[in-house]
Amino acid sequence: MADLVDNMFLCVIISVVIFYFIFRSSRFRRLRLPPGSLGLPFVGETLQLIAAYKTENPEPFIDERVNRFGSIFTTHVFGEPTVFSADPETNRFILQNEGKLFDCSYPGSISNLLGKHSLLLMKGSLHKRMHSLTVSFANSSIIKDHLLVDIDRLVRLNMDSWTDRVLLMEEAKKITFELTVKQLMSFDPGEWTESLRKEYVLVIEGFFTVPLRIFSATYRRAIQARTKVAEALSFIVRERRKESESGDRKSDMLGALLAEGGFSDDEIADFLVALLVAGYETTSTIMTLAVKFLTETPLALAQLKEEHEGIRARKKKEDGLEWSDYKSMPFTQCVVNETLRVANITSGVFRRAMTDIDIKGYTIPKGWRVFASFRAVHLDHDHFKDARTFNPWRWQEQSNSGGASSGNVFTPFGGGPRLCPGYELARVELSVFLHHLVTRFSWVPAEKDKVVFFPTTRTQKRYPIIVKPLNVEEEK
Ligand code: HEM
Ligand SMILES: *[C@@H]1O[C@H](CO)[C@@H](O)[C@H](O)[C@H]1NC(C)=O
Ligand SMILES: *[C@@H]1O[C@H](CO)[C@@H](O)[C@H](O)[C@H]1NC(C)=O
Ligand SMILES: *[C@@H]1O[C@H](CO)[C@@H](O)[C@H](O)[C@H]1NC(C)=O
Numbered sequence: 001m002a003d004l005v006d007n008m009f010l011c012v013i014i015s016v017v018i019f020y021f022i023f024r025s026s027r028f029r030r031l032r033l034p035p036g037s038l039g040l041p042f043v044g045e046t047l048q049l050i051a052a053y054k055t056e057n058p059e060p061f062i063d064e065r066v067n068r069f070g071s072i073f074t075t076h077v078f079g080e081p082t083v084f085s086a087d088p089e090t091n092r093f094i095l096q097n098e099g100k101l102f103d104c105s106y107p108g109s110i111s112n113l114l115g116k117h118s119l120l121l122m123k124g125s126l127h128k129r130m131h132s133l134t135v136s137f138a139n140s141s142i143i144k145d146h147l148l149v150d151i152d153r154l155v156r157l158n159m160d161s162w163t164d165r166v167l168l169m170e171e172a173k174k175i176t177f178e179l180t181v182k183q184l185m186s187f188d189p190g191e192w193t194e195s196l197r198k199e200y201v202l203v204i205e206g207f208f209t210v211p212l213r214i215f216s217a218t219y220r221r222a223i224q225a226r227t228k229v230a231e232a233l234s235f236i237v238r239e240r241r242k243e244s245e246s247g248d249r250k251s252d253m254l255g256a257l258l259a260e261g262g263f264s265d266d267e268i269a270d271f272l273v274a275l276l277v278a279g280y281e282t283t284s285t286i287m288t289l290a291v292k293f294l295t296e297t298p299l300a301l302a303q304l305k306e307e308h309e310g311i312r313a314r315k316k317k318e319d320g321l322e323w324s325d326y327k328s329m330p331f332t333q334c335v336v337n338e339t340l341r342v343a344n345i346t347s348g349v350f351r352r353a354m355t356d357i358d359i360k361g362y363t364i365p366k367g368w369r370v371f372a373s374f375r376a377v378h379l380d381h382d383h384f385k386d387a388r389t390f391n392p393w394r395w396q397e398q399s400n401s402g403g404a405s406s407g408n409v410f411t412p413f414g415g416g417p418r419l420c421p422g423y424e425l426a427r428v429e430l431s432v433f434l435h436h437l438v439t440r441f442s443w444v445p446a447e448k449d450k451v452v453f454f455p456t457t458r459t460q461k462r463y464p465i466i467v468k469p470l471n472v473e474e475e476k
Pocket of ligand 3: 289342379
């Protein structure tokens with residue numbers, strides 16, 4: 001015990017010293033840093049951050065500091081002093097000035113897993129070119145003319161096998177994975193995609209090991225799995241390159257990358273792996289949480305069902321959903337927005353200051369990490385009335401701003417040059433999923449499940465539900 005106290009004492013001394021150097025050194029005294037506390041040396045406030053995220057309410061870490069210091073504050077997490085912003089204007093400024101005043105910056109453990117040729121890590125003109133290439137493969141006309149048919153078919157195919165007890169999160173993951181593989185390289189689901197997905201799950205687990213545990217078994221396994229995934233994809237890339245050289249071109253993402261030219265097989269494989277990562281966890285989590293929120297809000301579920309039964313009634317049984325159907329789901333779009341807002345999945349984005357930056361009377365020193373917290377804004381009562389309640393109807397008021405006091409506070413997909421290229425695709429996938437779910441099944445939760453936020457936002461038990469087909473004959 002005495003040891004512990006001694007150690008604590010030592011830590012306090014050291015942090016005071018570090019503080020002294022950081023805050024009092026003439027350079028930082030000249031600059032006006034955002035207020036805050038750097039916590040213990042090395043670990044800073046990382047442990048407090050993780051502890052907060054392990055509870056059912058992850059906000060105390062940010063809430064507490066916003067109350068003490070205001071919506072821009074300094075802390076020290078994941079090995080570096082970091083400026084946090086819970087201010088929508090500042091967040092917007094950070095997003096819009098990507099590549100000019102800020103650039104993206106991920107912890108090393110994450111970059112290794114992503115691979116250095118992933119879009120998330122690219123910078124400058126290469127990023128610009130590849131970003132627009134990615135956008136052109138997920139924009140609304142592509143979804144309308146090509147992807148929607150596959151989304152509709154794959155969702156139905158998966159639901160055909162649902163009986164009794166279903167782990168919703170697992171099903172949602174299977175669906176999103178199959179969709180992405182189809183979109184990227186025109187593969188239909190089969191043994192190959194499923195075994196690739198198994199490896200993939202290991203990669204994803206590695207993403208969320210704390211940087212301090214970079215030597216852990218999970219992380220090593222993730223790196224190995226990543227190599228396997230990349231090898232499997234490289235093989236496909238080589239095959240496809242041969243085909244395209246003999247004139248057989250497919251119009252998918254891989255086809256576009258090959259046509260673009262100038263990339264090696266490994267670079268293309270890296271790029272594809274990262275696209276799989278970007279769409280997989282996020283979209284499947286949002287599908288699961290939408291169902292959870294709706295289950296807990298029966299009035300919203302009833303209204304959603306009515307909307308989709310209306311669409312079904314206008315169609316023949318075997319007809320798939322069309323773009324015009326997607327465009328006539330106003331309430332569903334409210335549910336989608338509200339789910340994105342409340343689900344807290346993108347807590348925010350990390351950036352690094354490329355130069356000293358003056359903002360709101362403070363200075364962010366060159367080279368410092370910045371974290372623009374979307375979650376803190378989305379759950380702030382000043383921006384959304386009764387912000388912590390799931391209320392899809394709020395999007396019907398005040399011309400689609402969710403009742404927000406001003407525009408630009410709702411940024412589930414980020415913004416600026418790095419705006420998520422999958423934003424429309426994710427919305428369509430969720431809408432189609434909800435359509436088939438509510439028109440084909442009724443369900444009840446199989447056990448109590450709760451949402452946890454660390455290492456990722458997810459439901460602890462993968463949200464098991466008991467499903468009952470509404471009409472066995474339908475759509476079979
Ligand atoms: C609900 C689902 C999704 C959410 C909430 C989401 C959210 C985000 C956010 C916030 C960013 C910005 C990251 C930053 O600024 O550093 C981002 C980037 C990105 N997202 Fe998504 N995303 C989703 C689905 C998808 C899907 C389905 C795809 C597949 C195409 C995708 C592909 C990407 C890519 C490639 C980037 C990197 C863009 C760049 O750095 O230029 N996302 N996403
Ligand atoms: C979507 O991308 C395609 C190219 O893939 C392009 O021809 C089309 O104009 C784009 N549509 C929109 C709405 O941006
Ligand atoms: C998101 O966070 C808020 C508060 O931090 C919490 O009340 C809410 O339940 C969270 N959302 C989910 C999906 O649990
Ligand atoms: C959902 O949010 C987006 C902003 O991301 C907004 O443009 C759209 O109008 C909203 N939809 C509804 C139905 O409120």
